[in-house]
Amino acid sequence: MSEGAREWLVPDGFLPEESSGSQESHEAICVLNTSGEEARLRISFYFEEREPIKDVEVVVPPERTRHIRTESLGGAEIPRGVPYAMRVESSVPIVVQCSRMDTTQAALSLMTTMAYPVER
Amino acid sequence: MSEGAREWLVPDGFLPEESSGSQESHEAICVLNTSGEEARLRISFYFEEREPIKDVEVVVPPERTRHIRTESLGGAEIPRGVPYAMRVESSVPIVVQCSRMDTTQAALSLMTTMAYPVER
Amino acid sequence: MSEGAREWLVPDGFLPEESSGSQESHEAICVLNTSGEEARLRISFYFEEREPIKDVEVVVPPERTRHIRTESLGGAEIPRGVPYAMRVESSVPIVVQCSRMDTTQAALSLMTTMAYPVER
Amino acid sequence: MSEGAREWLVPDGFLPEESSGSQESHEAICVLNTSGEEARLRISFYFEEREPIKDVEVVVPPERTRHIRTESLGGAEIPRGVPYAMRVESSVPIVVQCSRMDTTQAALSLMTTMAYPVER
Numbered sequence: 317m318s319e320g321a322r323e324w325l326v327p328d329g330f331l332p333e334e335s336s337g338s339q340e341s342h343e344a345i346c347v348l349n350t351s352g353e354e355a356r357l358r359i360s361f362y363f364e365e366r367e368p369i370k371d372v373e374v375v376v377p378p379e380r381t382r383h384i385r386t387e388s389l390g391g392a393e394i395p396r397g398v399p400y401a402m403r404v405e406s407s408v409p410i411v412v413q414c415s416r417m418d419t420t421q422a423a424l425s426l427m428t429t430m431a432y433p434v435e436r
Numbered sequence: 437m438s439e440g441a442r443e444w445l446v447p448d449g450f451l452p453e454e455s456s457g458s459q460e461s462h463e464a465i466c467v468l469n470t471s472g473e474e475a476r477l478r479i480s481f482y483f484e485e486r487e488p489i490k491d492v493e494v495v496v497p498p499e500r501t502r503h504i505r506t507e508s509l510g511g512a513e514i515p516r517g518v519p520y521a522m523r524v525e526s527s528v529p530i531v532v533q534c535s536r537m538d539t540t541q542a543a544l545s546l547m548t549t550m551a552y553p554v555e556r
Numbered sequence: 557m558s559e560g561a562r563e564w565l566v567p568d569g570f571l572p573e574e575s576s577g578s579q580e581s582h583e584a585i586c587v588l589n590t591s592g593e594e595a596r597l598r599i600s601f602y603f604e605e606r607e608p609i610k611d612v613e614v615v616v617p618p619e620r621t622r623h624i625r626t627e628s629l630g631g632a633e634i635p636r637g638v639p640y641a642m643r644v645e646s647s648v649p650i651v652v653q654c655s656r657m658d659t660t661q662a663a664l665s666l667m668t669t670m671a672y673p674v675e676r
Numbered sequence: 677m678s679e680g681a682r683e684w685l686v687p688d689g690f691l692p693e694e695s696s697g698s699q700e701s702h703e704a705i706c707v708l709n710t711s712g713e714e715a716r717l718r719i720s721f722y723f724e725e726r727e728p729i730k731d732v733e734v735v736v737p738p739e740r741t742r743h744i745r746t747e748s749l750g751g752a753e754i755p756r757g758v759p760y761a762m763r764v765e766s767s768v769p770i771v772v773q774c775s776r777m778d779t780t781q782a783a784l785s786l787m788t789t790m791a792y793p794v795e796r
Contacts, residue, residue: 319443327773328773348521399742400741401706403710411552421699427786439674586687620722621761622724623690
């Protein structure tokens with residue numbers, strides 16, 4: 317069974333600097349691995365005015381989801397308050413969705429989109 | 437007439453634990469069946485740290501939509517406050533969109549995305 | 557020049573019954589016609605427990621966008637407070653995105669998604 | 677390496693007239709260029725009742741993202757408070773996502789979607 321794609325791109329990444337209320341502003345790369353094998357991910361981050369951070373490693377076990385928060389990725393320090401973008405590569409086909417919670421002002425907002433699957 | 441796909445995936449599922457105001461926090465799998473036949477769905481739920489719940493059955497009549505709330509699915513008890521993901525399989529081609537309302541704080545937020553159609 | 561598809565589907569339609577503040581709760585079918593020809597649309601609405609409303613006619617001029625609010629479509633009375641879904645068919649290829657503003661509680665929320673292009 | 681598409685369309689553009697709190701209402705065309713070459717963009721804007729504004733030029737360097745706010749594009753004056761739509765053409769394959777922040781009322785809302793890739 318092969319469900320999804322091995323590479324996904326997300327142009328709109330942003331970690332708000334502020335939060336209010338009970339929920340912290342954050343962004344999550346949500347991955348679904350429906351296969352029977354471990355998915356070994358390499359995640360790269362692109363910026364407007366600096367070199368990319370490449371190949372941060374994350375593992376998603378077989379038949380599991382992981383909602384990976386970008387502010388706490390070991391091996392990558394994503395700055396808050398600046399635009400970034402993401403590439404997710406995987407050893408097996410997966411599906412990737414990216415969501416942001418912004419609580420800068422006193423009421424949360426959410427946004428989400430399926431990532432863009434690269435055909436290859 | 438065959439419109440849509442027989443299998444759809446959604447990586448970002450989450451049922452907020454709290455609600456405020458007149459609207460309850462919830463998530464809905466929205467299905468459109470434009471065909472002249474009944475769509476027999478099997479919905480599976482994936483988690484981060486437990487085995488999947490597989491093949492919950494739902495029916496969508498011909499030329500009808502159903503907005504299926506995930507907290508009240510007979511045969512599946514989706515826990516609130518933990519990440520999950522969804523797979524929807526159907527006996528006929530359908531289209532699937534997934535939307536969340538989060539009213540944890542005192543003002544609602546909505547997010548939505550078309551699900552990912554698996555090519556097969 | 558042929559940009560987009562001739563048929564699009566959106567499973568999650570909903571017109572909130574209430575509004576607050578300066579902005580009315582509404583939903584819009586946003587169409588872009590980049591061609592040099594008029595796009596003659598036929599829009600159908602599907603429900604959970606009643607027959608569809610089919611083939612409401614709308615025109616989008618060449619090289620124009622139209623953001624069509626679903627509560628004010630001549631020829632269709634979409635009830636508020638019940639789930640519905642949409643099909644958009646066009647005489648020329650177009651692109652369709654669907655967005656909702658919900659101001660039931662005292663702070664607006666927005667959601668949007670590209671519609672699903674049917675391959676035919 | 678060729679990732680994405682050379683042309684993208686977004687039907688739902690709108691710059692809210694008002695803002696509140698610390699965050700200004702705005703819309704951003706978010707571009708990711710993972711290639712080793714400069715991406716030379718031409719962005720066109722479509723309206724409901726006037727001629728399009730065509731071919732505004734923007735550059736995205738190799739291995740960079742740019743989150744292009746539509747209210748401050750040199751060469752284009754996008755009016756606030758009216759519907760518009762966007763076409764993005766690029767000299768190399770890119771990925772485009774479009775996001776809006778609306779702070780008309782006293783609590784922000786966000787929405788986002790991947791743009792529609794034209795196959796050609």
